[in-house]
Amino acid sequence: MPDIKKTAITGVTKVAKVAVSVATIVALPVMIPAQDLYQGAGSAGKVPDILKRNRGTKPIVVTDQGLFNIGLHKKVTDALDAAGMSYAIYHGVEPNPSIENIEEAYALYKAENCDCIVALGGGSSMDAAKVLAGRVVNPNKTTKDMGKLLGYMQVTLPHFKRIPYTIAIPTTAGTGAESTMAAVVSDHSIDKKYTITDPMMRPQAAILDPELATGLPKFQTAITAIDAVSHCTEGYIGGASNFRAVEYQERAVRDIFANIDTAINDPTNLEARAALSQAAYFGGQSLNMSATGYVHPFCHKIGAKYNLPHGRCIGAVMPIILDAYMERKPDKVGKRLAKLGRAANISDPNASDIDAANQYIQAIRDFDAKYGIDPYIPEIKEEDFEEIYSSIVVENFPYPTPVIFTKEEVFELLRVIRGDYAGK
């Protein structure tokens, strides 16, 4: 006899997911606020001019300690000094930006009478800066409050106000945070990440300067690139795929696979770095237009729980989730993955859809193996399964995934991700 309660819940979830998908397809492409994009070697030096044109007089530069220690921030602050502009620097952003980071940056912003923001770094610094921007226009709402607006869903629209002028300058090529309308914040008190989403949080400008990424270590280059691949892949096969997003997704995956070897083996090659930066930006556009799928809820929780880099989790989890999709919906998912694989010059154009889709998944596994990304996450503990599952259900709810996994299936996937069946 079927479990009526479980069937009803699954039915409601499916209806809600379809509704969200339709809303996403219709609304997202037109909701994305315009953004000025500056590209090219040395373009980080344009910060003073861009700020002045937009009535910014004193920025806070938001970055992390590692980047500050190697002096990469000077690409921006030297230009500000030369232009005679004063500024403040917050360089305490952690690898997974915390509530405390944003509150500290906000206190500094206020104390220094800043009126604009420059985010410099990877996704963490850019996410921290975006939430800081929202915090500035919501002085009575703490960073923690912003994550609670819609309660358990933890997807919020807290701002709806024009944020201070914000420029995002990525120094990695993966998250696409310079382009997106969302930011992920860690609440260390409960080992959880939550997402704050609001179109108004999209930075008004982004600068893609390939010179900033030339010192990025090989492994960081690989895990950030595979993150961008995942943004495009999840969007492409999800229910919110649309004709505009597809252009970004296909182009980004093709450029990443075409340039990753050069960027890793010849790290100062500006052409390859620029291609990866642009691909990551397109991946951000994919997130804006098509959202994501199960890969990200798994990786957000696992990354937060065991303090692991996002892209390292993505490299392991993505092929396993794609395999699971293929098992359950081979025709639907296979067709989309095959199309993406062919468009990105990864899959054999003459292969069947199923074969071409599997070639695409194998290409991701080959990427992991080639660049040293562990295909499994042995840190996952059985006693944490329930907690991980709860987080995945909550985060995944609004995502238009091609498949809905049951609790038992999520537990089994966690065992696969942990490597329980490796070599069997």
Ligand SMILES: [Fe+2]
């Ligand atoms: Fe990601």
